[in-house]
Amino acid sequence: MFDFRPDADLPKSELYRELVNAAQALVSGERDPVANMANVAALLAEYLPELNWAGFYRVAGEELVLGPFIGRPACIRIPFGQGVCGAAAADATTQLVPDVHAFPGHIACDTASRSELVVPVFVDEKVVAVIDLDSPRVERFDREDAEGVEALALALSPALADLSS
Ligand code: SME
Numbered sequence: 181m182f183d184f185r186p187d188a189d190l191p192k193s194e195l196y197r198e199l200v201n202a203a204q205a206l207v208s209g210e211r212d213p214v215a216n217m218a219n220v221a222a223l224l225a226e227y228l229p230e231l232n233w234a235g236f237y238r239v240a241g242e243e244l245v246l247g248p249f250i251g252r253p254a255c256i257r258i259p260f261g262q263g264v265c266g267a268a269a270a271d272a273t274t275q276l277v278p279d280v281h282a283f284p285g286h287i288a289c290d291t292a293s294r295s296e297l298v299v300p301v302f303v304d305e306k307v308v309a310v311i312d313l314d315s316p317r318v319e320r321f322d323r324e325d326a327e328g329v330e331a332l333a334l335a336l337s338p339a340l341a342d343l344s345s
Contacts, residue, residue, distance in 0.1 A: 186227055196328025199227055200335050207339035213238075216339040217309070218248035220332075224313065225250035232292045233314035237265050238343055239307055244269055247309065254289040263287035268298040268310045276326050278319045290314065297321040299329040301340055308343040 186195055203223055207216040217236040224234040235249020237258060244258040244265055260270040263285055268275045275298040280286045286296075293314035300307040311329055315321065 188229075192324040192328060195227075196324075196331060199223070199328065200331050202227070203332055204335050207336065210339065211342055213309075213340045213343045214248060216336070220311075220336060221248045221250050224311075228313065230315050230317050230320050231313055232316050233290055233312065235312055236301075236309050237269075237312060238309040239269060244310065249312075251314070252290045255287055258287065264296050264298050265310050265312055268300050269307050272300055272302070272307050274299045274326050274330060276321055276323070278321070292316045294318045295320045297325055297329060299326065299333050301333040301336055303337055303341050303344040306344060308340055 186198060190198070203220050206219045206223060210216055221235040225231060228234070233249065233251030233254065235251065236247035237244035238247045242260050246254055246256045258266045260266050264275045264277050264280070264283060275296070277283045277286070277296040280293055280296050293316065295315045295318050297313045299311045301309040301311060311333055313321065313329065
């Protein structure tokens with residue numbers, strides 16, 4: 181059994197350090213990318229407060245396809261360049277969106293979502309997936325969250341290597 185309960189008072193830097201360690205423990209020794217994404221989505225949803233959606237989209241050609249997640253059913257295919265996820269994949273950069281209503285082209289899968297953080301996962305310098313976090317609170321995510329999830333994406337790269345084949 182995996183039991184992981186963060187201390188609510190932890191500073192964000194420490195919270196993300198623990199999250200990355202826990203994710204590495206979860207994926208250690210397993211190459212199946214679906215299993216690894218599923219467990220990390222569950223970890224994110226359990227560990228980070230104020231989220232209504234946490235999960236993955238994976239790259240398939242010139243679009244993103246829905247991967248494992250926790251939250252309401254979501255749009256399945258997102259072309260590169262569309263929405264927050266498509267922007268992260270097309271530009272290979274983190275997208276930190278304080279208010280999704282102010283983001284041109286935001287794709288509303290869950291109307292409860294008010295802010296969003298999307299971080300690409302790289303394998304051999306190519307984007308193979310994005311981590312998508314949605315919150316019902318405006319300005320839920322800041323630079324520390326972005327850096328924390330970028331550290332997670334870096335740590336997950338070997339566990340998602342088979343997505344590039
Ligand atoms: N809002 C995202 C779509 C995915 S859902 O949030 C799960 C976007 O604009 O790309």
